[in-house]
Amino acid sequence: xxxxTQATWAAFWIIxxxxxxxxxIPLLQTLPPRGRYMLIAxxxxxxxxxxxxxxxxxxxxxxKNILTDPFQRLQGSLQVITALSLGLGTYGLIRLHLRNAVQxxxxxxxxxxxxxxxxxxxxxxxxxxxxxxxxLGVQRTPLxxxxxxxxxxxxxxxxxxxMFSLIAFYIFSxxxxxxxxxxxxxxxLMFTAMVVMIGIVPLGKFISDSMGLPTxxxxxxxxxxxxxxNILYNLRLPQIANWILNALNAPVQRAIEFGIGIxxxxxxxxLWLSLERGIN
Amino acid sequence: MEQRTLWSRMMSIxxxxxxxxxxxNIVASLMARVAIEPDVPPAVRNFYETIEALQPGDMxxxxxxxxxxxxxxxxxxxxxVLRHLMRKRLRFTIISFSPPARDISHRLARRLTSEAGYVExxxxxxxxxxxxxxxxxxxxxxxxxxxxxxxxxxxxxxxxEVMQGIKSLKDYKLVVDITPSxxxxxxxxxxxxxxxxxxxxTSVMAAEAYTFLDSKQILGMITGAKGAYxxxxxxxxxxxxxxxxxxxxxxxxxxITFILLGNFAMFMQRRTQA
Numbered sequence: 001x002x003x004x005t006q007a008t009w010a011a012f013w014i015i016x017x018x019x020x021x022x023x024x025i026p027l028l029q030t031l032p033p034r035g036r037y038m039l040i041a042x043x044x045x046x047x048x049x050x051x052x053x054x055x056x057x058x059x060x061x062x063x064k065n066i067l068t069d070p071f072q073r074l075q076g077s078l079q080v081i082t083a084l085s086l087g088l089g090t091y092g093l094i095r096l097h098l099r100n101a102v103q104x105x106x107x108x109x110x111x112x113x114x115x116x117x118x119x120x121x122x123x124x125x126x127x128x129x130x131x132x133x134x135x136l137g138v139q140r141t142p143l144x145x146x147x148x149x150x151x152x153x154x155x156x157x158x159x160x161x162x163m164f165s166l167i168a169f170y171i172f173s174x175x176x177x178x179x180x181x182x183x184x185x186x187x188x189l190m191f192t193a194m195v196v197m198i199g200i201v202p203l204g205k206f207i208s209d210s211m212g213l214p215t216x217x218x219x220x221x222x223x224x225x226x227x228x229x230n231i232l233y234n235l236r237l238p239q240i241a242n243w244i245l246n247a248l249n250a251p252v253q254r255a256i257e258f259g260i261g262i263x264x265x266x267x268x269x270x271l272w273l274s275l276e277r278g279i280n
Numbered sequence: 281m282e283q284r285t286l287w288s289r290m291m292s293i294x295x296x297x298x299x300x301x302x303x304x305n306i307v308a309s310l311m312a313r314v315a316i317e318p319d320v321p322p323a324v325r326n327f328y329e330t331i332e333a334l335q336p337g338d339m340x341x342x343x344x345x346x347x348x349x350x351x352x353x354x355x356x357x358x359x360x361v362l363r364h365l366m367r368k369r370l371r372f373t374i375i376s377f378s379p380p381a382r383d384i385s386h387r388l389a390r391r392l393t394s395e396a397g398y399v400e401x402x403x404x405x406x407x408x409x410x411x412x413x414x415x416x417x418x419x420x421x422x423x424x425x426x427x428x429x430x431x432x433x434x435x436x437x438x439x440x441e442v443m444q445g446i447k448s449l450k451d452y453k454l455v456v457d458i459t460p461s462x463x464x465x466x467x468x469x470x471x472x473x474x475x476x477x478x479x480x481x482t483s484v485m486a487a488e489a490y491t492f493l494d495s496k497q498i499l500g501m502i503t504g505a506k507g508a509y510x511x512x513x514x515x516x517x518x519x520x521x522x523x524x525x526x527x528x529x530x531x532x533x534x535x536i537t538f539i540l541l542g543n544f545a546m547f548m549q550r551r552t553q554a
Contacts, residue, residue: 063422072419072427082411133434157384160348168531172302173295176538180546190543194536201506201529202316238319250490257491 017080041274048272094118121156124148192244199241208236285552290545298538305534309527316529318510323493327478327500328364328514330454336369338453339446343463347380350460350482356508356520357480358385358458359392364515366396371442375407375416375428377463382409386432401431402441408432413463417470421449449475460485468497480507504528 028036054067093114100111128148130138181187198204209215214233221230233239270276334340342361346354365372374389376382386406398404407428410416419427424447425438437443445451450472457464458480467477476499479489483504492498502511506528508521 068422072415072422074415078412078415152383153387157348157351160380161351164349165352169299169302172531172535172538173298175535176293176298176542179539179542181543190539194539197532197536200321200503201532202318202509202525203529203533205319206316208319236319238321242321245487245490246494249487250494253488254491257488 013080017084021084037274044274045272048268052272121151124151192248195237196241196244199237199239199244204237204241208238285549287545287549287552291542291549302531302534305530306527309530310523312526312530314526316525318513318525320510320514323501323503324507324510325500325514327502328511330476330478330499331361331364331368331370334368334370334453338370339451340365340370340372341449341452341455342372342374342385343377343455343457343459343467344374344385345377345381345457345459345461345463346482347378347384351384352524353482353504353508354458354460354480355388356505356524357502357511358388360502360508360511360515360517360519360521361456361458361480362389362392363396363517363519364511366393366398367515371403373405373407373442376409377411377413377416377461379409382406382432400433401435405435405437405440405442406432407437413466414470417449417466421470421472423448448472454478456480464489464492464498468492 028039031039050067051071054065054071057065057067059065059068097111097114099105100108101115105111124144124147127138127144130136131140131144179186179190181190198207213236214221214229215236217230217233221227221233224230234243267276331340342358342365344354344358346358362372374385376385389404389406390400393400393404400406408431410428416427424443425436428437430436431440449455452475455467455471455475455477456479457467457477460482462485464477464479464481471477477497478500479492479498480502481489481504483506486501486503486507489498489501493501502508505521505524508519509525510521512519512521
């Protein structure tokens with residue numbers, strides 16, 4: 001059921017956002033660079049302060065503070081901003097490729113393919129969404145079903161998966177050419193990588209079983225770490241791979257994440273206070 | 281003109297030959313009927329046991345933020361997880377934090393649930409796409425109907441039969457995060473304290489998650505299609521993970537073999553030159 005009051009309000013907000021957006025651009029253009037910078041800096045600071053305050057202010061028994069509800073409502077605003085940026089991106093893309101095709105610039109054929117693919121996919125996607133949500137009386141038809149399945153399931157998904165899968169071929173080629181043992185560090189790295197690569201797949205278990213290494217850890221083995229069976233059990237490839245991942249990889253990852261966290265905090269403060277040169 | 285030795289030729293094999301060898305290896309492995317039993321790691325076993333410990337009717341949130349790019353790794357996980365949830369007769373809702381992920385997960389879930397007799401809206405629901413994960417989690421932790429409002433079919437959340445007795449994320453028992461992106465840290469940071477998390481990353485993302493396994497911030501993890509295979513073994517089903525595992529492990533063997541060959545050629549080349 002389509003709620004007309006809700007739709008009217010939605011239309012009101014969308015038109016309002018567009019008017020505000022398009023009115024702001026010429027207004028910002030009239031300001032001198034210094035004034036423009038100050039305006040953006042003030043807005044950035046107030047927005048950042050709002051998010052920080054919402055996080056740090058004490059909460060009541062329901063887990064809320066004075067900023068919690070406005071914070072929730074911001075989700076809608078973010079959707080508007082995302083949609084607006086998507087619209088801007090689409091406009092830029094169409095404009096560029098339309099110009100390429102009309103003026104027959106070098107490789108204009110690719111632009112034409114892009115435009116045709118874009119319009120076809122957009123048409124059937126919008127049609128499918130309207131039919132799926134039963135909006136504007138649009139019904140699902142066999143043509144829509146066939147066309148959307150062909151475009152989405154059998155074209156878009158497959159192309160996307162193929163593009164990503166190509167990485168495997170590049171990795172294989174790069175590993176063969178570049179992974180050379182030229183130092184002790186490189187040797188350790190290569191040996192560790194090989195143990196993990198084999199240890200984590202079933203082949204690691206198969207090799208360990210074939211070597212006659214113990215397959216289970218008994219209570220007796222647990223209590224006596226220097227027991228031969230215990231030592232042999234820990235030499236199984238899956239056990240070594242798990243040890244590398246848990247005992248070596250995890251602490252290193254933690255250290256890296258701490259470093260990234262501190263760096264991100266410093267960067268966030270610089271952005272919040274508009275000290276970053278990129279926005280000057 | 282300098283004569284090229286066997287070793288120097290080996291060190292500069294045309295990349296197209298390498299691509300062909302890998303492609304043949306993958307196709308042959310996918311067709312091979314070799315079945316090697318896995319050594320199920322503790323992280324996968326804990327993942328399985330966390331779902332097994334739930335009671336029929338308990339509510340689970342499936343955070344599905346993956347698209348076709350990582351389909352080979354995330355689809356086996358997604359399918360195996362949904363099959364397990366339905367086998368346990370658990371209720372579940374799905375949410376995505378990217379638009380393509382919404383479409384893919386909804387279409388896949390509709391196919392899988394119809395096979396198991398689950399009805400959309402009654403036994404499960406899809407909350408659609410939410411642009412900001414932090415705001416969505418914080419909002420859902422307070423009031424799902426307020427934060428999400430409608431499911432992907434535009435049905436109001438509070439009218440869905442599956443949502444009976446569920447007001448917020450605090451009423452959920454578990455979150456399953458299936459993703460190649462960094463959504464896990466948001467779930468860990470902003471979820472209600474009583475909500476457990478289990479994780480399905482792609483293979484490249486898994487290394488970062490061991491710190492969270494160590495600290496028990498996630499209770500279990502299945503890593504890529506390889507993890508899905510181990511999980512399928514525990515479930516006793518043949519899914520995509522089982523079909524892909526040979527291609528994965530024999531590709532690992534091929535890569536290792538060629539790295540060793542390359543290094544051997546380099547060693548011999550140096551020796552010849554000396």
